[in-house]
Amino acid sequence: MYTPAFTIRTDEEGGLRSLRIAGRLTLADGRALWAQLCAAVTTGVAVVDLRDVQMIDGGVAAILLAATNGKVRIDGASGEVERLLRLYACAKGSEGPPVVTASRGILVQVGDNAVEFGRELQRNLAFVGDLGAGLAAFVRRPQSVHFSDLLYLMERAGADGLPIIAVINFLIGMILGLQGAIQLHRFGADTFIANLVGLAVVRELAPLMTAIIVAGRSGASYAAELGTMTVNEEVDALRTIGQDPQRFLVLPRVLALCVVVPLLTAFGDLLGCCGGAFIAMIKLDISPTAYFSQLQRSVELSDVISGLIKSIAFAGLIGLVACQRGLATRGGALGVGRSTTSAVVLVLFGLVALDAIFTLIFSLLSF
Amino acid sequence: MRAIVSVRDLSIGWGAEPILEDVSFDVMRGEVFAILGGSGCGKSTLLRHLIGLEAPMLGRVHLTGIGPPQHGLEPPQFGVLFQSSALFGSMTLLQNVMLPLQKWTNLPKDAIAAVAQARLRLVGLTGFEHHLPSEVSGGMKKRAGIARALALDPQTLFLDEPSAGLDPVTSAGLDELILTLRQSLQVTTILVTHELASIYHVVDNCIVLDRLAKGIIARGNPSDLRDRSTDPRIAAFFHRRPTGSIA
Ligand SMILES: Nc1ncnc2c1ncn2[C@@H]1O[C@H](COP(=O)(O)OP(=O)(O)O)[C@@H](O)[C@H]1O
């Protein structure tokens, strides 16, 4: 049961209404105080009497002054209460010698690197664990994530990336179509170009190419952004105000990618197939209608879904690795460059590896 | 009086070599405590250890009643101004100050804005609420950092060179702020500073660090140290005398 550490009552004396506050006023009770003060001001209280107030903190001083806004006299403050009120009311607006490091023997270096590798692994595991905890907290209390950030991040990763995703996937569809057209024409199997382009694009190429572009655009920018924040002590500052960097910075980015990348992939699927249709039309004289009805017969919903499932995993990988590299940044602008490079390289490697794993699993499940 | 911060046999460093060894001291509740010493002697590093951002090589730091920040579990018990100000670059000054209030109070939005605005007014930044950190000067960033550190009315403040980049008038205003907070709310302030005038005016106790000695070379009230110390390094510091090498 919440009871504030202060009491308020209204007095009427000679036609003058006054609000008499007593007790200790701290920011912890600020909400109740703010509401009562605002209500009192609109009902025409002329004086706020602080005679029985033992202490206030700076936040309450700010609330008192803002809620009364010069329209109501603040009276009866004395001692430290008055002093704090006055404070808020009157406020107007070489380098050492270079460090010599002894050269280390090769065995020592190998040992040190092994130890460092172990630590790095430990840190990465801790990172994933922290994020898992963050995700659990998010599921329990979705409002703990900054949704305004989420929308902005989704726009940056998604809407802003549409043109390049469209162009690349269209070109990929064309390239596949061209390569296929020559071979298929020899066997008189022209209409099967839709099968070839459709399946390759939907199952493999659109998810992968889209993820690669997102890795280059968003992955690199997340690593650089979080890296710069780390180097500028902004991440430390977040910790000291009790904001968990995982929850505040990483989770919204990962979530944004997991929403946006599948959508981009679906868009890429469409454009890739259009690229194939274009080639079919100019090289093989297949009308778009014929191409698309053949496409409809050959590509099943499960093909599309398998591509989209992959793309969600790709998105998670890009977000996690890029943010982790960013937060692990050490040492100035140089470090930011290093972590951006390593983020992109790691993500590209991870994407291909993950794709291989998925293809294997899907073929085992004959999905 | 009880110790808010007590440091015992602390050794700290970034690599294998410690930059400070066997450091012990106490900061009492309600006092203004300064960490002094030449540039690069490890003052900021020591401060980062006090607030639990770095793990010590040896020894320990104990904060009475103010455990290290429990990332996201309970409200932070202290406010920190980093040497680089560490404002969030994508947020305006006002949003920077509002962030801790949004996270830890249940005030309505307009009250949060009013409180944040008052903090900025306190440090003389009225009119710059909607500027980004990249659009204001270094001294203004410092002041916004102080406003953010004050946001939740912490009982303890850690300030790394708060007056660097400030003009004498603003700097004197900051001194008054620190003294008022101590007097009215018994706020403990632990600060790194080089501003001699301000040191004599506000600081109750200090330690002087030295890079070559890798430790504390003097402790006590700054005025006493200036008047009584026989150590040439201490005299040089408090009388602004060069010591031959820039150390
Ligand atoms: N992030 C860091 N990584 C490695 N070394 C650091 C880092 N920060 C500071 N140092 C080193 O620690 C020493 C003390 O630095 P610092 O505590 O910033 O000094 P001060 O604040 O007293 O001027 C310096 O020699 C500096 O090179």
Ligand SMILES: [Mg+2]
């Ligand atoms: Mg420093």
